[in-house]
Amino acid sequence: MTKENMAVWTKSLTKRFGDLVAVNGVSLEIPKGSIYGILGPNGAGKSTLIRMLCGVLTPTSGEGEIFGYDILKESERIKQSIGYMSQKFSLYEDLTVLENIRFYAQVYSVPDDIRNERISQIVKMAGLEGREKQLAGHLSGGWKQRLALGCTLLHKPKMLILDEPTSGVDPVSRRVFWQIIHRLAKEGITIIVTTHYMDEAEGCDELIFIFSGHIIGKGSPKELIAEKNARNLEDVFIKYVEEDTGKKVEASFEDMKFILRDKEGDRH
Amino acid sequence: MNIKRLMAVIKKEFLHIRRDRASLIMAVMMPLIFIFLFGYAVNTDVENIDMAVLDMDKSMESRELVKKFEASNYFVPSVYVKNTGELERLIDTGNVKCAIIIPSGFSKTVNGFGDSNVQLIIDGVDPTIARTALQSGFLLSKNYSLEQLPQLQSSQLSSGEPGLDVRTKVWYNPNLESTKFTIPGLIGLIMQNITVILTAFSLVREKERGTIELLMVTPVKPAELIVGKMVPYILIGTLDFLIALFFGTFWFDVPIAGNTLLLILLGVIFVICSLSIGILISTIAQTQAQAMQMAFLFLLPSILLSGFIFPRESMPFPIMVAGYFIPLTYFLKILRGIILKGSDFTILASEVYILLAFGIALLAVASISFKKRLD
Numbered sequence: 201m202t203k204e205n206m207a208v209w210t211k212s213l214t215k216r217f218g219d220l221v222a223v224n225g226v227s228l229e230i231p232k233g234s235i236y237g238i239l240g241p242n243g244a245g246k247s248t249l250i251r252m253l254c255g256v257l258t259p260t261s262g263e264g265e266i267f268g269y270d271i272l273k274e275s276e277r278i279k280q281s282i283g284y285m286s287q288k289f290s291l292y293e294d295l296t297v298l299e300n301i302r303f304y305a306q307v308y309s310v311p312d313d314i315r316n317e318r319i320s321q322i323v324k325m326a327g328l329e330g331r332e333k334q335l336a337g338h339l340s341g342g343w344k345q346r347l348a349l350g351c352t353l354l355h356k357p358k359m360l361i362l363d364e365p366t367s368g369v370d371p372v373s374r375r376v377f378w379q380i381i382h383r384l385a386k387e388g389i390t391i392i393v394t395t396h397y398m399d400e401a402e403g404c405d406e407l408i409f410i411f412s413g414h415i416i417g418k419g420s421p422k423e424l425i426a427e428k429n430a431r432n433l434e435d436v437f438i439k440y441v442e443e444d445t446g447k448k449v450e451a452s453f454e455d456m457k458f459i460l461r462d463k464e465g466d467r468h
Numbered sequence: 469m470n471i472k473r474l475m476a477v478i479k480k481e482f483l484h485i486r487r488d489r490a491s492l493i494m495a496v497m498m499p500l501i502f503i504f505l506f507g508y509a510v511n512t513d514v515e516n517i518d519m520a521v522l523d524m525d526k527s528m529e530s531r532e533l534v535k536k537f538e539a540s541n542y543f544v545p546s547v548y549v550k551n552t553g554e555l556e557r558l559i560d561t562g563n564v565k566c567a568i569i570i571p572s573g574f575s576k577t578v579n580g581f582g583d584s585n586v587q588l589i590i591d592g593v594d595p596t597i598a599r600t601a602l603q604s605g606f607l608l609s610k611n612y613s614l615e616q617l618p619q620l621q622s623s624q625l626s627s628g629e630p631g632l633d634v635r636t637k638v639w640y641n642p643n644l645e646s647t648k649f650t651i652p653g654l655i656g657l658i659m660q661n662i663t664v665i666l667t668a669f670s671l672v673r674e675k676e677r678g679t680i681e682l683l684m685v686t687p688v689k690p691a692e693l694i695v696g697k698m699v700p701y702i703l704i705g706t707l708d709f710l711i712a713l714f715f716g717t718f719w720f721d722v723p724i725a726g727n728t729l730l731l732i733l734l735g736v737i738f739v740i741c742s743l744s745i746g747i748l749i750s751t752i753a754q755t756q757a758q759a760m761q762m763a764f765l766f767l768l769p770s771i772l773l774s775g776f777i778f779p780r781e782s783m784p785f786p787i788m789v790a791g792y793f794i795p796l797t798y799f800l801k802i803l804r805g806i807i808l809k810g811s812d813f814t815i816l817a818s819e820v821y822i823l824l825a826f827g828i829a830l831l832a833v834a835s836i837s838f839k840k841r842l843d
Contacts, residue, residue, distance in 0.1 A: 217843075254685045256842050275840075279687050290682035294487040295480070306476030307686045351682075 203265070207232045207359050207390040208253060210264035210271075215248050215257060222248040224413035225262065230392065230406075232358075235385050237404035238394040239437060245413040246394040247287060250363050253392070254284045267358060280308075283352030287363045289344050293337025297328055297347055300336050301354065308355035318354060325380060326350040342373025349380065359390040366397065378403060398433040409437070411444050469695070473688050477696025481670075485700055495666060495704050499712040502658045507720050510654065510777075513646045514600035519543045520558045520567040522551070527575035529616075533586070536612050537568065542604040559591050566590045566601045578616050640725075640808045651722045652803040653776045655712045659735070660742050660796045661767055663705040667746030668763045670697045671838070672753050681842065690838040694751075694831065698743050705739035706732075717807070725810030734802050734816075737823050741795040744830035751838040770794045795826045 203209050208230035215223040223245040230236045238246050251257040253266060255275025264271040266278045291300045301322060305315050323329055326346035331339070336347060345365060352360060362381075366374045378400060385391050395401055402421045409417035409424075417424060417440055421433055428436045438449045485492055519537065523530050537543040547564060549555045558564045569587040576582040588605045592598040641648040671693075674680040683693065710732070717724055724731065745766065753759035772778065773787065774796040780788050791797045798819040805811035805819075813820070 251842065256681060256684050256840075258841055258843055276687060279685050282685065284682065284685040286678065286681045288678040288681075290678045290680075292480070292484070292679055293677075295483055299480075299483055303476055303480045304686070306479075307473055307683075307688050309470065309472060309687070 204268065205232060206230060206265075207234075208236075208264070208266055208392070210253075211262055213249070213252060213262035213264055214260050215245075215252060216260045221413050223252065223259075226410070226413070226415055228264075228408070230390065232390050233385065233388050234405040235381070235391045235393065235403065237401045237407040238392065238410060239396075239401055239407055239433075240394075240410035241441060244410045246410055247363055248413075249410070250284075250361055250392065250394065254282065254361055255279060256284075280355065281358045282361055283355070283357035283359070284361045285345075285348050285352050285363060285365050287367065289348060291336050291344075291348055291351060294335065296333050296335055297323075297339070298332040300347065301351060304351040305354045310354055322350040322353060325353070327376070341369045342376070345369055345373070345377060346380070349377070353384075357389065359392065360384065362391065362393040364394050364396065366395065366400065374400070398437065401433050407433075409440050411440060416440055416444060469689065469691055474692045474696050477688065477693055478699045481697050481700045485704075492704075495662065496707065496711070498662050499658050499708045500715065502661075503654060503712050503715045503719075506654050506658070507647070507651060507716065510650050511646055514597050515541055516544050517542055517566055517597060517601050518546045518564040520547045520549050520555050520564040521545045522549050522555050522567065522569045524572040525570050525574035529575040529578045530570045533570065533574075533609075533612055534568070536608055537605075540604060540608055542600060542608075555589070559589065562591070564591075565594075565597050566605070568605075647720050648722055648808060649804070651716045651720050652807040653774075653800050655709070655716045656738070656796055656799045656803050657771060657774075657776050658712050659705065659709050659738060659799075660770065662708050663701065663739055663742035664746040664749070664767060665763055666701045666704065667698060667743045668749040668753075668759045669756055670701075671747065671750035672756050672759045676755060684840045684842070690840060691835040694747055694835050694838060698740070698747060701743050702736065702739055705743060706736050709735040709739060722807060724807050726806035726812065730813060731803070731806045734799070734806075734820060734823070737820070737827060738795060738799040738802075741799075741823060741827040741830060744827060744834055745795070748830055748834040748837065751834050770796050773797065774800055776800060795823055798823045798826075 206229050208228055210226060210228045212225040212227055213223060214221065214225055226245075226249055238249065240246050248257060252259050253264070253271065255271055255278055259272070267281055269275075269277045269281075271278065292303070295303070298319070301319050305319055310318055323332060326343075326349065328343065328347060328350070331343065336344065339347065349360075349362075349365065360381075366377055369377070374397070381391055381393070382403070393400070393404070401407055404421065406420055407418070407424060408415050417427075417436070419427065424436050425431075425433060428439050430436045430439060442449055521534055523534065534545050538545055543566070545568075547558060549558065549567075552569070555567045555569070559567060567589045569589070571584040571586070573582050573584045574586065577584045586609060588601075588609075590598050590601045590605070671680070674683065713724075713731070713735070716722060746763070749759050749762045749766070753762055769790075773780075773791040774794050775791060776796070780791050780797070783791070801819050802816050802823075805816050
């Protein structure tokens with residue numbers, strides 16, 4: 201595939217914060233229309249990488265393009281074609297659902313004649329009908345996250361960048377959320393998502409594993425499982441961490457119970 | 469600048485203000501509280517100075533002199549003592565701030581025989597009180613002697629010292645009332661303090677809550693964000709200005725000698741200047757606590773540097789120069805000029821232009837220093 205067919209293309213993207221290298225030489229090629237998962241332990245550099253793609257952080261070195269626009273020089277052009285959802289809820293809690301949506305519709309210059317229609321589409325998609333006048337801060341986790349997603353879709357972006365969108369959300373809301381994501385992907389929107397849920401990762405077309413700012417694994421979920429000779433993606437994740445740290449991670453939560461019980465038994 | 473995006477930001481800010489009722493009430497109440505508090509407290513007019521009286525003459529004339537002091541309203545002859553020891557103790561303990569000693573033979577002197585001197589002793593610890601006591605004591609006794617000795621006076625004048633007769637006339641504030649000087653400055657000071665703080669938190673709040681991150685990935689321009697955040701506060705700031713101006717001039721009886729409309733217009737320009745300082749603080753600070761510290765770092769020295777209390781002319785050169793970098797310095801000149809002297813635009817033009825330049829420069833710096841990036 202050529203660079204032109206890529207939604208995202210980066211070459212040795214690096215970000216330093218003083219002595220800390222948060223992202224170290226990351227090269228990506230994300231095809232248009234795919235769901236691209238970024239996995240890795242906390243502090244691996246996922247959010248930093250994503251923020252560089254959004255143009256919120258400036259890379260220390262390396263280069264990158266999003267839909268052919270340079271992430272350093274043309275970040276304002278990029279902003280028109282992407283939607284970004286940060287880890288933390290970043291809408292205004294003291295504004296109502298509708299006020300939040302309206303504000304972002306205007307900021308993204310959604311034309312007047314289609315604005316109301318677009319807004320009602322978004323409200324419907326997020327399942328927020330009847331809650332338009334509720335303060336965003338009073339919504340529960342699942343609603344908040346769907347409202348945030350809705351606000352990123354107002355300007356019909358070509359790509360969505362989601363940073364741990366489902367952390368702290370109940371299993372039902374998580375499934376509702378992913379249904380929407382898959383529907384959007386089918387419409388041709390490229391999705392980049394970070395997650396700690398392996399079931400979510402298995403639904404991605406392609407995955408990368410990041411550890412201490414490096415990419416340590418790449419491929420489709422099936423390829424990765426086969427390559428590591430693992431039962432599932434969670435095992436792949438753990439194997440990667442073990443290889444990189446040289447430390448053994450306790451095999452399973454079920455085993456853990458017995459280990460603790462044995463240790464207590466030893467003491468008596 | 470895109471007008472629709474600007475309007476979106478303005479609308480959003482109005483909604484924030486409407487939802488935060490407590491802050492809105494505070495913003496409107498503050499000028500009221502401050503103008504009353506400062507209007508009464510910042511008063512350098514000294515009246516009712518407690519005075520001890522040691523009257524060794526006990527004559528009609530001596531009692532008349534004490535009465536003159538009492539009638540002036542500057543002195544209250546609160547204690548009558550019998551000897552100088554008692555008098556000293558009263559001054560030592562601070563019970564009285566001054567004392568008058570009328571020697572025996574005072575009435576004779578008044579009537580043209582003998583030579584005795586009335587003594588006025590003043591506690592100089594507080595120079596403001598001491599200065600007033602000294603001046604008014606001197607004037608009172610001089611007037612008294614003029615009344616009592618018309619013949620002597622005229623004979624002294626005709627025969628006496630070479631006559632350099634200086635006629636003084638005080639303009640604009642003939643009674644030298646300190647409120648006339650204080651109130652206009654106070655209006656400016658209150659305006660500055662309230663408006664700087666109003667916007668100092670506006671952007672920082674978004675940084676702390678994380679809402680700025682989402683704004684940064686939208687096409688909104690820094691200038692749209694900054695101007696949009698300021699517009700609602702220009703209205704609140706102008707309202708605050710009108711409240712302070714109304715109560716300052718009516719309640720404290722400091723009539724506006726000049727053009728009120730011009731004053732209000734220039735007030736709005738000053739409000740924009742101060743709000744820009746607040747916004748600038750907001751773009752630099754990372755947390756609300758930092759913004760608070762920076763606001764105080766600016767506000768406290770500006771009370772002195774602007775010439776609100778002490779005349780800038782008597783300040784050491786570098787400190788006087790520092791005052792030129794504070795918009796309040798120019799606005800104080802405008803306020804005092806229009807309210808007290810009735811100055812018109814032509815007289816205040818240079819101050820107005822400097823104020824305008826400040827406003828534009830501060831807005832530009834704030835827009836440039838606000839980066840749509842987190843690093």
